[in-house]
Amino acid sequence: MRRRLAALAALSLFALGSNAQAATSDPIGDMIMSVVTGTMPGAPGWNVKATLYHAGAKGVGALDSLGCKVVAMRTVAVDKALIPKRSVLFIKETVGLKMPDGTVHDGYWYASDTGGAIKGKRIDLFTGAGSGSMGALRALNLATLTAIKVGEFKGCPPN
Numbered sequence: 001m002r003r004r005l006a007a008l009a010a011l012s013l014f015a016l017g018s019n020a021q022a023a024t025s026d027p028i029g030d031m032i033m034s035v036v037t038g039t040m041p042g043a044p045g046w047n048v049k050a051t052l053y054h055a056g057a058k059g060v061g062a063l064d065s066l067g068c069k070v071v072a073m074r075t076v077a078v079d080k081a082l083i084p085k086r087s088v089l090f091i092k093e094t095v096g097l098k099m100p101d102g103t104v105h106d107g108y109w110y111a112s113d114t115g116g117a118i119k120g121k122r123i124d125l126f127t128g129a130g131s132g133s134m135g136a137l138r139a140l141n142l143a144t145l146t147a148i149k150v151g152e153f154k155g156c157p158p159n
Contacts (some may be wrong), residue, residue, distance in 0.1 A: 048121045052137055053077070055129045058111065064113035068156030072100045072128030073136075075157065076147075079120055087111040088151040096137045100128050101153035103153040108150070110157035123147060 018104040055070070064070050064077075066085065076089060081153055083089070088110060095107040115124050123145070 017085050031039050045146060048123050048145050048147050049123070050137075050140075050142040050145050051124050052134045053115075053118075054127045054131055054133050054141070058133070066156065068112055068136045069159070070113065070126050070127060071110070071132060071157055071159055073097070073105060074108070074110050074159075075113055075126035076109040076111050077123055077124035077126070078111045079118050079122065080114055081130050082120060083107050083111050083123075083147070083149065084152075085111055085114070085153050086154070087146045087149045088153055090117045090150045091145055091147050093140050094137070097140075100133065108149075110153060112157050129137075 055062065060070075062069060062134055064075055071092075071094070076091075078085065078087070088108060090107050092107055094105050099104040099105050110126070113124070113126070118124050125137060127137055
């Protein structure tokens, strides 16, 4: 463990010393996120602005754009030009939120829907039935979420 910590410290010092001007790289943060999400550092990721939608709202049906049932706190609508449909996304800010069944959210969402207003770095998170289902997500800063592609799924997203 000490060797790993020493290697991480050396790596961060090397990164700071070799390129002090360009502080956009965060190798330590990338490694930590890769452990949390199970992805390789450098996996596609986006800083996105989110909106919320729920069943019962105007224009919202029971099926997503793949023809699958929308799943509360799992379905996300994306701009398919930026984030491919059928992507599994990890949104770290949603980890720990209360799910409709009382369990705790693990941060994984399924890009299975699209929307007319969802363009560029914007996503739309499906919260469930009725506007009351939005409560858990309203506590988040929806203007700045981090979405990382961690995989792809086939068929319909799991319930």
